[in-house]
């Protein structure tokens with residue numbers, strides 16, 4: 341199965357291009373696009389918690405204990421990010437939290453996880469998800485900005501998220517060397 345991007349998992353409504361003129365052409369639903377992008381990141385982070393928790397349980401071999409603990413470190417950090425992202429979403433949703441619907445979050449998470457399901461190596465799977473998230477953060481920042489929702493707090497959160505997941509890529513890549 342081909343890997344999918346976060347945009348694909350979110351569906352066509354969330355599509356955005358890097359051309360500012362085209363972004364402003366989405367003015368009718370650009371505000372929804374900002375929120376949807378954040379919900380997409382939340383679903384990606386939640387998919388990551390499932391993935392890393394499972395990796396924590398199923399790794400084996402003579403490097404088992406180090407890898408078992410590595411995945412603990414990863415899922416614990418992502419769990420905190422899930423909470424911070426969800427609370428920001430509630431903050432910007434102006435009382436409408438329908439986007440946090442569990443099943444719609446699970447649908448996006450499932451699409452992302454299904455796209456890596458053919459990969460056996462738990463570290464390669466993690467790297468793919470991390471790549472999807474990093475791409476998704478860049479896209480989400482553009483969409484949130486286009487929606488006029490990029491407060492300094494949200495920008496900081498997205499930048500910190502990017503920084504922390506570049507760190508994850510480093511940790512996983514070192515393990516694969």
Ligand SMILES: [Fe+2]
Pocket residue numbers: 396
């Ligand atoms: Fe455990």
